Amino acid sequence: MPIINGTVLFNKENHGDGLKKALELKPQEIIMEIRESGLKGRGGAGFPTGTKWMLAAAAISEKKFVICNADEGEPGTFKDRVLLDEYTRLVFEGMIIAGYAIGASKGYVYLRGEYRYLLNKLKSEIDKMYSENQLGNNILGSNFHFDIEIRLGSGAYVCGEESALIESLEGHRGEPRNRPPYPVNTGFMGYPTIVNNVETFAAVPVIIFKGAEWFEKIGTDRSKGTKLISVSGDCEKPGVYEVPFGTTINEMLEMVAAKDTKAVQIGGASGICVPKSEFGRNISFEDVSTGGSIIIFNKDRDMLQVLKNFMEFFVEESCGQCTPCRIGNIKLLEGVQMIERGECSMSYLKELIELGKTMQIASKCGLGQSSPNPFIAIMTHFENEIFTQW
């Protein structure tokens, strides 16, 4: 799998002694550095990492926790796997620095069940770090103590949602919680907890090593640094790419040698479907935001089938807790099936689009809030294609 264009993470020259440097700083200084770097969460929502850490650092509690979200369940996303596999140290170092910054001494990696094959590798890396005094007591001569434990998920997409992940870690059914309170206040076992994506953690030691100022120069105005993108679908060079924020879809398509592209799905099943007319848009939090995946569809793809596939995914993966998502997704899927059979009236289609809008605002968590996205996008952009089929 080609790994291309490493300006930040995929460039070993940037992997210095970030951890050592961090432990020489005061926790507040680390948080300031991360804030100044403009780093935003890479897991999808793009929440400013420094702010999250600051909130957790400010919470008063005897215990706090750091959780690395390695559930990577979004269809078409496989960039965290590459980081865990090939840049393991970077991720763990990021977690340790986070722990030091917020005052936590325990970190968990919530590893996607399907990534079990990485378990031994990760464990032996942890063992190595203990023997090198990078984990455990008095890390690198400081008086900071930190442990990392790996827990395996068991295959539910919704467990990537941070509060469901915490429920699952606690041994319960993986269902998202009400928010507020947020995990930074009431997280794992009720203690202040930060949950960050693998890629977010990986960026941390690099930022500390190279400095916020350096990092802040990469990317766009409001999206700093680079993004790992898992590219799949109709192209010649699928793989994980590291590109600076602001890269346009056209540039991406060229990079991966895609031809006759009709549409791209950015951000996995719950992301956005961008039609050809909008390929000039760029990847950034302010334009087309993504947790890290691009799926490419060329002119031969049947968009209704693409949509059906996504809807089947959501029907399967909804945790079933809240009404809009539990029943809404099945109604949208049934709508797609009705269209397939030529039984869906335009007025019912409109009802379904309205339903989708309700799901976007009334569902309890991000899954239900984003699951109607492909339905609405594909029905809007490809109405003609879909309704001229029969």
Added chain:
Amino acid sequence: MNAKILKRAPVSQQRQIIDKDSKADIGNIVEIEINGKDFKVPLGVTILEACRSNGIHIPTLCYHEDLCIAGVCRICVVEVEGMKTLQASCAYPITNRINVWTSSEKVRKARRHILDLLLSEHYGQCYTCHRNNNCELQTLAKEYGVDFFRYGHIQERRYSVDRSSFAVIRDMDKCVLCKRCVRTCIDLQEVGVLEATYRGDRTKISTFMDKPLADVICINCGQCINRCPTAALKANDPSDEIWEAIDNPEKHVIIQTAPSPRASIGEEFGLPPGHSMTGELNTALRMIGFDRVFDTNFSADLTIMEEGTELLLRLKKKLVDKDDNIKLPQFTSCSPGWIKYIEHFYPDYLDYLSTCKSPQQMFGAILKTFYAELHNIDPANIVTVALMPCSAKKFECNRPEMRSSGYKDIDYGLTTREMAQMIKEAGLNLPELPKSNFDDPFGEASGAGLIFGATGGVMEAALRTVYELVTGRQVPFQNLNIEVCRGFEGIKEASILLTEVKPEWSFLEGLELKFIIAHGTANAKKVMEMLIRGELDDYHFVEIMACPGGCIGGGGQPIPTSPEIRKKRAEAIYKEEMELSVRKSHENPHIKFIYEKFLTDGPCGHISHKLLHTHYVRRGRYID
């Protein structure tokens, strides 16, 4: 602040409680805007609470006053300015100035869509449904003017109805997945029989391994029924069989009525909570065709005689005979939900339970023996019905131990709700009926029996009798009202000093009789943990009721229930008891009569042991 949330059982829903204690600590006021008007509300209250306390209506479905917050139905969503998504008002604590819109276009549309979705998967029709006219889903549909199925309507059952339990019937095709039952069972009652299983559209509320309810650790308390917004849960209704018995001229059908249904049945006929209907109910029961109408309070008095004597005997064996096998404190045994709870969860502690049957069963045993003899009726032709506030009574009357006379003590346990249905079916409007008395010979009962209906009542009644037996004087409380036994605190404890005792009780001189009262099995659990830790070694008597509030909050009582409603029902009971002439069990003339004529070897004697006492089953938590 975080540790508090974690104190109890590990339940996902539990974590979502908004920490009420911390709110109280802060006591600050926040100014917010609701629908364009300014309001001052206490920091930390939810949007829903803020709106309700200011007369602004927000529909709810999964929210219930007695339960922790789930935030899953989403019917209560409101718009908070500046937020991209709508917020569930029941789950959103107010911590800063916000502008809330409770019925904007987005909100109304979303609520309607949510309702349409729920209805599309809701199997069945209202006119063939026992919750018709008392169903929160139906009420919402009306409130939002739903007159068609926007997203279709399910035509076939997806699940089969679980009728295995004597107490609770589950029809998951009518379930809206509000999880109130789950939260009731694990959070309110700390039993933990129910949980959501599967995902997405296949999500359903299941028992452990999807076993029939009769084969899991359900204690039959029926609290889940009382909080279910729809007809998904209901009690196992024996009214058809009862009608049949009434219509059969060979059967002598006797009904006994417990204290709590009288205080609540008016609610089923549109009266506000807190109206006692004792006299009207007697009339209705006769008009329906019951041959005799008796008062369970009579056998409550009997229970007090037996249980009080048992306590005194235990005290004597322990204090005088130094018998270490005697277990103290003695725990009450009149709540069948509590009995099943301790059998499942604390099977090693069954010896602490009083061996007395509950008043319901004692009455049945007396009816099929003494009463049958007295009136020369073949006990095989006697049908005993018990009107109870309780669903666990349905299980209790079917326990194999409960037929020591050779016949089932009680043939049918009937709930307040089912009774109201029968009265309506007979064409009677209860509140309009004239009053009448109970039938003799068991018609007269003391007020002590009446107050059994509220938490603390058994204790109060027992103390009135035990104290007087031992000292020869009335309990030293004004009007006999032992206030420390009253009220809805989860666990109450107090003591009463025994002085200047009668010579035969000299070993009790100077004893501080210590007792504890708990209601709801979550509190029972706490008491049991205290017992295990040895903290109850110097206690003597413990009253436990499985249901929150005691029997007035029983699983067979009218729906809805809330702390306020339960309080009103209890007040009605205490008020009625003040008006009675006999207020001590041992002064009930019929009790004296029965010990003279029938239970001739006295309380806890041979005959009473055979008929009025029982034993328990070590069930444990794991059932194969």
